[in-house]
Each structure stands twice: as C-alpha cells, then as structure tokens.
Amino acid sequence: MQATAYTYDSETRSGSVLLDDGTPVPFDAAAFDAGGLRLLRAGQRVRIETADGGTDARITLVTLQTF
Secondary structure (H helix, E strand, C coil): CEEEEEEEECCCCEEEEECCCCCEEEECHHHHHHCCCCCCCCCCEEEEEECCCHHHCCEEEEEECCC
16 A cells, blocks of 8 residues: 655654545554665655554555655
C-alpha cells in the first residue's frame, strides 16, 4: 500500500504517514527499522505494509516507494 510521510522523529525513529484518503496512521521504530531507511522527510512517497486490515491496521514496514 502507498502513503505519504507526514511526521518523523529521528530520535525515536517513529512517526506517521497519511493514507491516500487523508487518514493519518502512526508507525513505530520497529516498522521504520524493518524498511532499512536512515531518514524520512515529510512529503516523501512511501510503501507500507500492515499486520491487520481495517481501521486497526498496524504498520509493520515503511520504505521508500520506487517505480
């Protein structure tokens, strides 16, 4: 699934993304680390994976979206 980076705290390695419908979804350090990223800037297009579907989705991976 694709989203847009919204917030990122480099000290905690956590933040949030905006889904295409504008819904903010938080991610933790484990999800950030799983993607192998070193830095994330607001506005970057990202690919996310979730553990659960529906409104209780938990992000398990955040990485840059590439074409």
